[in-house]
Amino acid sequence: MAEIDRWWNLHPDLLYQITEHLYFYDDYIRLRLVCKEWNSKLSSIPHHKRNPWLLLPGTTHDSSLNHILDKEQIYHVMFPDFDINDNLIYGSGYGWLITVVISNGAIRMLNPFTKSHLDLPPISTFPDVVRYHRDWWHVGEYVLVELSDGSIYTIDAISFHKYEIWKIVISSPPDNEDFMAVAIYGECGNLAVCKLNDKRWTDIPMEEISPLFQDVIFFQDKIYAVDFDTNLYEFDKKVIMDELGKKPRPQLVPLLTSIGGICEPPPPAKLATHYNCSMNKYVIGCVDGSLLMIVKHDDWAMKMLHICNKFDVFKLTKNSKEWSRIHSLEDYAVMIGYNSSVQMFPGKSPYCKANHIYYTDNQVVLHTPGEPSLQDMGILNLEDTKTNKILPNVEWVCPPTWLLP
CATH class of the missing domain: 1.20.1280 (Monooxygenase)
Structure with missing residues (x-):
């Protein structure tokens, strides 16, 4: 005994x-x-x-992976009631995944380590939705309004559930009282926000036509977003939280000056005119209070496949009025894709190295969500500009994403 x-x-x-x-x-x-x-x-x-993990949905049980990766590098996680063919991952942060259910438009947060889950407001509550008609197959169609010009159009429900959202990021784990989620959504890449237990998404309006946002982050009580033309926008998270907490809620339009908007620094090096839809832009907050902007260049190939062949990295230091190009991340690494764009200090970790860019593919316009496709994933060493591709010949139904516990 x-x-x-x-x-x-x-x-x-x-x-x-x-x-x-x-x-x-x-x-x-x-x-x-x-x-x-x-x-x-x-x-x-x-x-x-606790190192960064690359989530490979639906294929971790494929024995072929055992020939590509060491057994110690593969970690199996089962999601209860999770159908890989009916879910798309559109974000991750703080150990949580943000998924969209294709069949009904539900937006769920899942924690693969604790098996916890909770719901965010569904797709049907985004600001561009006028109404939803269900047919006898319980699929139906949406009536939408284009926020930039007020035009009305319709789209079938399944396509809308697949393509409405570009990306969702969260400000903290959901047990924090100031939790907030922000989504890039719609044809024009607008921004919408919600708090925990909200029933609807609320638009962050623009004074001018939508800037087509490509990335958004929470950083130092602000929301920063970068648009198609590499303009940087700043919004006050506290002001937005206060407005979301009011009952009944007022429109956010009159508060644009206090919420924020486009920042003073012009696009980095005036390169925006050379950028097109084959280039993704990311904004990242740094531990020293500065911001990074990363432009990921893709080569277009046959059958609309694309391969990343170059990165531009720019830095905006505190109180600076212009971006400067940099060629080294020094002791840090960055991770970009559907995950919240982050800077990390790898230390002596054998799985994450300094001065590297870890990236996954979130070129949603080039893929058909829910259909198998090749995804461009890799690790770029900025010191020698060499790229190590990750599982380049494997097709994925649900796009992989970085998961940071």
């Missing part, structure tokens, strides 16, 4: 060594539940799994 009782007092280092040989999260949960002492010693997320 004494020998059995000794297990509860197992040294944490020995427990950690055991966890390093567990490749299913459910097995890790079972280990934590052996006794309350082990549960208190082991965190909800395995300590050796």
Whole structure:
């Protein structure tokens, strides 16, 4: 009996060594539940799994991956009630995934490590939706208004659920009281926001025609967004939160001057005129308070496939009025794609290296969501500008994305 009782007092280092040989999260949960002492010693997320992870939806059970990656690099996670053919990933942050259910337009947040989930307002509540007609097949069509010119048009529900959203980012884990989500949506790349438990998405209006936003982040109590022409926009998160909290809610239009808008610094190096739809722009907040803008160039090839062949990196320091081109991230790495664009300090991690750009493909205009397609994913070393492609010949139904616990 004494020998059995000794297990509860197992040294944490020995427990950690055991966890390093567990490749299913459910097995890790079972280990934590052996006794309350082990549960208190082991965190909800395995300590050796805190590196950035590339989520490969629906293919991690494919034995062919075992010939491409080491077993220790593959970590299996099962989602209850998750149909890979009926879900698309449009964002990730703070260990959470943001998915859209194609069949009904629901927007869900999922945590693959804790199995927690919650709902954000559905697609049918976006500001460009006038009404939704359901037919006898329970599919139907949407009546939409183009916010830039007021024109009315219709689209079938399934296509609308696939193409309405470009990207969703979150400000924090959802248990924070100031949680907020912001979405890039619609044909013109508008911005909409919601708080936890909101029933609808609320538009952030523009004084002029929509700038076609391509990326958005939360950074230092602000919302920063970059548009098609590489203009930078800044919005006050607190003001928006206050307005969302009012009952009944006023229109946000009169508050544009206090909420924010286009920033003073012009587009970096006036290169916007050379950029086109085959180039994605990303904005990233840095630990020193500055901002990065990354322009990802894609080569167009046969059958509308595209391969990233170049990155431009620009930096905007505090109180500066112009962007400067940089050629090194120094001790940091950045991760871009459907995930919230972030800067990371890799330290001595064997899985994430400094001065590298980790990217996944979010060129939604070039793919048919829900249909298998090749995705452009890779790791760029800025020191020698060499790119290591990730699983270049594998087709994905749901696009992979970076997941940062």
